[in-house]
Amino acid sequence: MKTVQDVLNALDTLTGGRVVQSLNDITSGEHPFVLTKSSNIPGKGILETPGLVYGKLDTPIKKIAVTMTMTENSIELAGATDVDAIIAHHPIAEGANSGGVILKNYLDLYNVTAFELHEAFHGLHPGISYLHGHEVYRKEISYGNLEGNVLFVGSTLPEVNTLGDVLDRLDKLMGLQTEEQLLMLEKDISQSPSMIETSTVTRGHIILGGETTPVNNIMHIFPHTGFTAEHLRKAYHEHPEADTVLASISRVNEDHELVTTAKELGLNFIVGNSHVLEILENGLPLAYALDTLLPDVEVVIFREKVTSTALHEVGDTALKKYAKTMSDEFLVKNKVMEM
Template identity: 75%
Template sequence: MQTVKDVLEALDQLTGGRVVKSLADITSGDHPFVMMKSSNLPGKDIIETPGLVYGHLDQKVSKIAVTMTMTEGSIELAGATGVDAIIAHHPIAEAANSGGVTLKNYLDLYHVAAFELHEAFHGLHPGISYLHGHQAYRTEISYGGNHGNVLFVGKTLENVNTLGDILKRLDQYMGLDQEEALLFTEKEIRGASSITETSLVTKGKIWLGDENSPVRHILHIFPHTGFSPENLRQAVQEHPEADTVLASISRVYDGHPLIETAKELGLNFIVGNCHVLEILENGLPLAYALQSLLPSVEVVIFRERITSTSLNAVGTPEMKRYAQEMASQHLLTKAISNQ
């Protein structure tokens, strides 16, 4: 039987020693992957602490779940399916990732340990560039001196010659035809044609150029990390061979300054996979690596699927009546009385 300590050591091996080993790693300010994330919103700062967030080192582990963001849904699923440890890619915060209650109370209830990696996992494998059809010959995870600001500079793989080739490659690897079939079936079962799903409404799109536009040298960026038009100008100066900007995980929409800057610089601009697909890009390689290092432990993937549905199409007739009664007889009554 493996333990939480064994999982922690496996993660340390996979990241090349990037996990937190002691409290001093957090408090000293010297650990390169212990970092504050803040928008300067009062009380909402978070410190990334790669490795064990909560749990006892001698706790037995027979089943691990790999996920992107730990939620109350993750914790409930873990408790119901015998998962002993959740490994989340994204940082874990008190209450925010545990249904509004303290992590200790919720995780202790089901005897679940929690780990996180995030920045400590970035840059460990070339998979995201590979999936998007290029091989990176330069990788930066703090471009422009900003932690987490990622830039890949790559050359396209064999048989990837146009922007259309990139889109076709992504559709195939991500199995978007399955997502389309699943969504179609859900609409039929629920009788709700308004349902949309993240991976489909955010699938790859060409903003500058067309499917036949040649592509060879790619600047692969991640807009949500703060990559700016100034960063793009700098990257083009450093890599004048670049002909295409590829934005993935997050994306930009028509009129965004990054698109306008790329247009000014004479570059193609294409968006690739959205953030919801990172469970396949990063989560799946991590899960296979853990399975190899901890062969006696069962590894599962917790994958979220987020949909949008018109209000009047959600719920059974009974649930709709319930929600309307709670709103009219309680919530709206209080709102009126407080005016």
């Protein structure tokens, strides 16, 4: 029987020793992947502690779920399907990742252990660049001395010659045609014609250049990590052979400073996979690694999908009546009278 300790050892093995092993790793300030993330919004900062977040080392583990961001949906699904541990890529915060309630209470309710990795997992494999059609010859995970600011520089694979090839490759590998078919079925069954879903509406597209524009050397950036126009100028100065900027996981609009800077430098600009597909980019490789290192443990993927639907298309007649009654009788009428 495998235990939480075995899972922790497996995570330490596949990250090359990056997980937290003791309280001293957290308090000493010396562990390179114990990182404080804060926008200085009062009370909303977080400390990343890669490895075991909550649980006992001797707890038996039969089933693991790999997910991107642990939510109350994840915890409820774990409790309903006999999952013993959730391994989240993104850092876990009290309340924020546990339905607004105390993390310990919620996890204890279903006997679920929680792990996180995030920055400790970044840069361990070349999968994201491979999916986007290039082979990395330079990799930075703290570009410009900014923790978590990732930059890849790579040359395109033999089968990728144009910007259009990059998009076609992503559509095929990410199974976006299947996602479109599933969305069409859900819209039809739920009678919600306005429904849209993130993996299809945020698919890759070209901002500077065209489908037939040649591409040879790519600067692959991730705007949400803090990559700025100044970083782009610096990277291009270091790699004048680059002809294309590729932004993935997070996206930018046409008027963003990164795009205007790329245009000024004479570079193409293409947007790749959004953050919603990282469960396939990073989650699947992690899950397969755990499946190999822990052959006696069942590994599943928790994938959350987010949809947007017009208000008046949500629910059947009875549910709509319920929501309207609660709104009219308890949320609106009393407050309007008080005003």
